[in-house]
Amino acid sequence: MGTNARSRVTLLAALTAATLGVAGCSSDGGDAGSEGSSGDVVYRDADGECAAEPLEGIDYETASERIAYFEEASTGLPQTEPLPEPVDPSTTVAVLDNGSAVGSIIYAGIEQAAETAGVQLQRIDAGLDAQSVNTAVGSVVESAPDILISPAVDATFFQNHLEALEEAGTTVVYAGNSNAEQFGLLDSHSGRGASLVNGEVLAAAAITFTCGTSTEFVFYRVPEFSFSQVQLEAAEAYLEDTCPDCTLRVVDIPVATMDTTAGDAIVSDLQAHPETDFFITSADQMQIGLKAKQDLAGLDVPGMGQSSLPPNIEQIGSGLQAAGLAVDYNQYSWFMLDEGLRRHQGLEVEYGDWLPWVKAISRVITPATADEYPNGFVAYPGMADDFAALWGK
DSSP states (O other): OOHHHHOOEEOOSOOOOOOOOOOOOOOOTTSTTOOOTTSOOOOOOTTSOOSSOOOTTOOHHHHHHHHHHHHSOOOSOSOOOOOSSOOOTTOEEEEEEOOSHHHHHHHHHHHHHHHHHTOEEEEEEOOSSHHHHHHHHHHHHHHOOSEEEEESOOGGGTGGGHHHHHHTTOEEEEESOSOGGGGTOOOOTTSHHHHHHHHHHHHHHHHHHTTTOOOEEEEEEOTTOHHHHHHHHHHHHHHHHHOTTOEEEEEEOOGGGTTTTHHHHHHHHHHHOTTOOEEEESOGGGGTTHHHHHHHHTOOOOEEEBSOOHHHHHHHHTTSSSOEEEEOHHHHHHHHHHHHHHHHTTOOOOOOOOHHHHHHHEEEEOTTTGGGOTTSOOSOTTHHHHHHHHTTO
């Protein structure tokens, strides 16, 4: 039976502190030959080696090649064509800021990019609820900027303004959302196409870090994030092709609990499902402090999530976490402005294969590479200089 047919959704209706019982000796999840919850799994060691052959029917080679590709550091930008014209200093750019911590990081990145490009930037406090977003975009329509960048602000809440923005000649860069096609917008960075790639990487990690010796995995989904569902769909499809006998359970972790009770919920789930050998998730911050909770519960189930934060990378370097899929939100911000400038100058932007674009801002961090990022993940240190050259600066 394939993954899609066998996936089981567990709703965490009440997230309370987990009862951590039966303390016992636990082995390091990253050591080759260490046993997971099923007793038969072999994990990849810190040097990336496996001490066992993959199970029959598991395409370990394909999965490990995908992970190896993402373990390599980025060496340049996928965009190599300079703008056809110098950037007009009167170019106006409005950015919708949803008020989240990540939103602040993104705006700071766009601010740096705008200074390099020499354009006029305006921050729009949009919030996340329907009324505040609609009001914010209404003010954008009145000012009619050349470019509107909407990172992780759902067009569902401002679709009534899209026609007016088009009539005003405003280029809309719609990033961080998986529903661009629904509104006739271009699927941009961290959208549906990119989320499909990220979901495949997470699924490939489950196979690779268990050396192809396990078929029991779980996906911790954040239901409030539309990209989390897209990643799940991609992970299921990837496992259907590379591990037809694999089971991918699905457990919802509400966004409001990610910094509070998410770790306890994960421990409770793993205790209830001792067959699970590896977990994947859209939000790696759930792993911060998780190893200590697992140790208290007598568990040793490693995992990998996307958007690893500095504490995640520190845990990886300390052997407290198997791996993480880090994302450089600063470079992501520069990509959004680059798209806006190109389309504003009349260029047709087509991403096609999202793999190199996702790779450009991401890396699978392991114990062998965690020490390279003591101050947080930077995908490509030469990014600013390269963009400046593309923009004629």
